[in-house]
Structures are given as structure tokens and as C-alpha cells.
Amino acid sequence: MESKAAVNMLSALGHDGRLAIFRLLVKAGPVGIAAGDIARTLDVLPNSLSANLNVLSHAGLITSRREGRSIIYSADFGAMSGLLGFLMEDCCDGAPQICAPLGAIVARAEACDGTCLTEKEPA
Amino acid sequence: MESKAAVNMLSALGHDGRLAIFRLLVKAGPVGIAAGDIARTLDVLPNSLSANLNVLSHAGLITSRREGRSIIYSADFGAMSGLLGFLMEDCCDGAPQICAPLGAIVARAEACDGTCLTEKEPA
DNA sequence: CTAATAATTCGATCATATTGGAAATATGGA
DNA sequence: TCCATATTTCCAATATGATCGAATTATTAG
Numbered sequence: 001m002e003s004k005a006a007v008n009m010l011s012a013l014g015h016d017g018r019l020a021i022f023r024l025l026v027k028a029g030p031v032g033i034a035a036g037d038i039a040r041t042l043d044v045l046p047n048s049l050s051a052n053l054n055v056l057s058h059a060g061l062i063t064s065r066r067e068g069r070s071i072i073y074s075a076d077f078g079a080m081s082g083l084l085g086f087l088m089e090d091c092c093d094g095a096p097q098i099c100a101p102l103g104a105i106v107a108r109a110e111a112c113d114g115t116c117l118t119e120k121e122p123a
Numbered sequence: 124m125e126s127k128a129a130v131n132m133l134s135a136l137g138h139d140g141r142l143a144i145f146r147l148l149v150k151a152g153p154v155g156i157a158a159g160d161i162a163r164t165l166d167v168l169p170n171s172l173s174a175n176l177n178v179l180s181h182a183g184l185i186t187s188r189r190e191g192r193s194i195i196y197s198a199d200f201g202a203m204s205g206l207l208g209f210l211m212e213d214c215c216d217g218a219p220q221i222c223a224p225l226g227a228i229v230a231r232a233e234a235c236d237g238t239c240l241t242e243k244e245p246a
Numbered sequence: 247c248t249a250a251t252a253a254t255t256c257g258a259t260c261a262t263a264t265t266g267g268a269a270a271t272a273t274g275g276a
Numbered sequence: 277t278c279c280a281t282a283t284t285t286c287c288a289a290t291a292t293g294a295t296c297g298a299a300t301t302a303t304t305a306g
């Protein structure tokens with residue numbers, strides 16, 4: 001990931017409303033959410049939402065697809081992954097042992113691979 | 124981590140110069156770098172640097188300590204860790220298997236514990 | 247074709263952030 | 277004390293971003 005791309009993503013996420021949108025989409029997963037539903041859930045004006053979705057989209061953090069009259073937005077997990085990787089890149093250069101705590105964070109994500117799949121299903 | 128704190132960190136990092144500063148400090152580790160050295164390394168005006176260091180500091184991403192005439196800045200790895208955790212929080216809610224790729228990122232951080240120490244320089 | 251719904255684009259105003267020069271503060275040495 | 281170094285603060289000009297109402301495009305149904 002290039003620095004410029006990372007800056008775009010970070011500044012896109014560095015906004016109250018956009019971070020809320022993104023986290024909602026991350027939570028929703030690849031299924032995504034229609035713009036109108038996002039607007040209702042977060043209680044924001046449709047034009048403001050549209051502007052913010054555009055910023056997130058332009059930063060590469062989300063994707064969209066039309067489905068009937070609605071436009072469905074989804075988080076781009078690959079981009080998110082790239083951003084996290086960029087942020088901890090070179091973290092070990094000076095003192096590798098500092099990175100250990102960061103591993104715990106990753107462990108939570110890895111846990112999703114097994115734990116969440118089996119225990120999450122609400123039938 | 125509260126959403127407001129995350130927004131502050133992300134918007135602080137969503138800036139060309141500040142991201143460069145932060146990554147330099149992450150690379151440097153807990154030893155830190157003096158403000159003047161950062162300015163020389165990144166070739167920025169001391170007052171601009173000072174303003175940006177203040178933003179990063181206020182966001183909780185870096186800490187500082189005086190050492191003689193210099194002020195040494197260091198990345199706050201705990202805060203960084205908290206931010207990464209916040210970003211992937213609830214990621215599994217909709218589709219746990221999506222989180223798997225994120226695990227690879229963490230794996231790199233964990234690898235630092237052993238690998239980086241022994242074969243750091245790629246020549 | 248017309249009406250209704252979904253979402254975006256336009257345009258103006260307002261607020262906030264960035265920049266760089268100059269001055270001020272803090273520390274260490276002669 | 278006086279000077280040099282290191283960093284920060286102050287200030288004004290400029291640029292960028294956010295917000296909201298109103299108009300516009302796209303899609304589906306009648």
C-alpha cells in the first residue's frame with residue numbers, strides 16, 4: 001500500500017459520521033447495506049450520507065452495487081486489511097518485542113475463523 | 124476505546140506529514156527521536172513539525188519526554204494497538220470467515236518476535 | 247407516459263485546518 | 277551574564293472540508 005492511499009483511507013475514517021458508516025458496514029459483512037437503510041440507522045440526511053459514502057468509496061474502503069432502486073454498500077475487507085498492515089509495517093525495526101501486544105489484537109481476528117463460525121449462528 | 128478517541132487518532136493520521144512522522148516513530152521504537160532529528164529526516168519546518176507533533180500527541184498516539192535541550196518523541200504502541208483493535212471490532216458479526224485475511228496481517232506482527240530479530244536487514 | 251421511491255449532484259455558506267514567518271521560551275555552555 | 281541551540285507559540289493568509297436545501301438522475305410500478 002502506498003502512503004498516499006493510506007492517508008486517504010485514514011482521513012476518510014477520521015470523521016465521526018464516516019467512521020460510524022464504515023463500522024456499520026464492517027459489522028454487516030459482505031452482504032452490505034442499502035444507502036437508505038444506513039441513513040435511517042444512523043439518522044443522517046441522504047445527501048450528507050451520499051457525500052460521505054463517496055469519500056469512503058473514493059478512498060477504496062467500500063464498494064457499491066446497484067440492486068433494484070437501492071444501492072448497496074459493503075466494506076472492502078481487503079483494503080481494511082491492507083491499511084492495518086501498512087500501519088504496523090516496520091513496527092519491528094527498532095524493537096521487535098514491542099510488536100507482541102499487537103499480536104493479541106490479531107489473535108482476536110484469527111479466533112473468528114473458528115470460534116465465531118460455530119458459536120455465532122443464532123439458528 | 125471510544126469512538127471519539129478513534130476519530131481523533133484516525134484524523135491525526137490522515138495527514139501526509141503526520142503519518143510520515145508517526146511511521147518514523149513506530150519504526151524507531153520506544154527509544155524515540157528528537158524533534159529536531161525528525162525535522163531533518165523528513166525535511167519539514169520546525170514550527171510545522173511542532174504543530175503536527177502536538178496533534179499526534181493530543182490524539183494520544185505519541186508521547187514525549189525532555190532530554191537535555193531536546194524533546195524526544197515516541198510512538199504510543201498501546202494506543203496503536205487499541206486503534207487497530209477498534210477498527211476490527213465487530214468485524215465478525217456478519218460473516219466471521221471474512222476476518223481470516225486480517226489474521227495474516229497480525230501474523231506478520233507476531234513474526235517480529237522471532238524472525239525480525241535474527242534476519243532483519245534484507246541487504 | 248406519469249407518479250413515486252432511492253440516491254446523487256449542485257451551490258452557497260460556514261467552520262476548520264494548514265502553512266510559514268517572526269517572536270518567545272527553555273536549556274546548556276562559555 | 278550572554279550566546280547558541282532546540283522547540284514551541286503567535287498570527288495572519290490561504291485552502292480545504294462540512295452542512296443543508298433544492299434540483300437532478302435512475303429505477304420500478306401503474
